[in-house]
Amino acid sequence: MIAYLVTFIMALLLYLVFSAGSGTLWLWSPSELLAGVLLALLTAAVAGKVLCRGKDYRMANPVRLLILPVYLLGPFFIEVTRANLDVAYRVITGKIRPGIIRVPSGMRTDLGAFLLANSITLTPGTITVDIGEETNDLFVHNINVPEGWETRSSVEARKLFWLANIPAWIRRIAE
Amino acid sequence: MIAEFLVVACLVIGTTFNCLGIIGLLRFPDVYTRMHATTKMTTFGSVFTALSVIIYGASQFIGTGDGQYITLSLHTVLAALALAVTNAIGSHAIARGAHRSGIMPAQAVIDRLAEVPP
Incomplete structure (x- = not known):
């Protein structure tokens, strides 16, 4: 049961991101919202067991999912920038x-x-x-x-x- | 005004890093060091060009309130994320394939992978 719920929420969120800006109900049009819910239900019914076959719902914890973008935009981006400048120096000097x-x-x-x-x-x-x-x-x-x-x-x-x-x-x- | 400046600055940073990546491809001696230049630096450059599109879309959305600009920005965010993830996995696959098929790193001071059985 929880596998289908997690898949449904993830598919719906992805659909909402893709269709944002389509209408006036906040950012979405009512028909897009309806289509999103129906498609997410279909996705959960078809793929719920396959996508969550690990039986491990650690990553369904919203706190962990929120730390991920913080990590990508904060410490990781600083490291990548520093390393890019280092490799640029090595490209030029050899x-x-x-x-x-x-x-x-x-x-x-x-x-x-x-x-x-x-x-x-x-x-x-x-x-x-x-x-x-x-x-x-x-x-x-x-x-x-x-x-x-x-x-x-x-x-x-x-x-x-x-x-x-x-x-x-x-x-x-x-x- | 500030948004225009940021868009141009991100484009300049992005194209500069992309150019440096191509120069690295021509200069470095073997497949691994060339991959350092091409896969990583061009990803960083492309993320910055994507960032300029995102800033442009956001500024237009604030200015006009038209929904299509927020769609443009969000789709570019997803494209940049997909680029970063596929790039990491793809370059790892190329490096592993190269080492398994017997291409040893040139000028290497150390190769710990060659010491373990595959």
Whole structure:
């Protein structure tokens, strides 16, 4: 039951975002609202069991869903901007020191490891090349490996970023 | 007036980063370092060009109250989000595929992935 409800609410919200600005009832026209409710009901009936087959409704918590945009626009955007300027400097000067290092993610869930790997990949200068299936260790290609890191067997995820504690933010969202 | 200035500033930042990404594609030695330049910097640049569209739509909506401008802004937000997510997953897939098919990073000081069995 809860799986169908979660799917219904998510589908309706997405439809409302897509059709905003179509009329005068706040931002929507009545026919769009009716069509949205009907289509969301259909989506929930067809896809509810498939989309929520994990039986894990941690991410249905609205607080976690609200932290996600705060994280994306705040600490993550600052990190991406800083890393872009760093890579722009390396494009112009050509000073690179590439290498693949091992980073233990420290995440207990798949979603946490997924979010951390994507955050690392979207930050310029670091790409997640592979994930160890059992250990959730990330193998990160770094465009500029700092001096001394090539002798260490693994590097903490926190050290890949500059100011913000990205792994702590992701734990707040996903775990 | 302020909105116009912000729109132009975002466009300039976006196109500058896109240009730098293309220069990086030509300069760097191998597939991984080239991906740093092209996938990430062009995403950042495209997010800024999308941001200029969002600011334009929002300012027009405040000025005229016409609903189509808020539709434009919201659709651009969704496009930027989709771009960011697919870019991260796509570049991860390309890097993993390259390493599995035996392309080793050039000039690498360390390669921990080559030490573990696949």
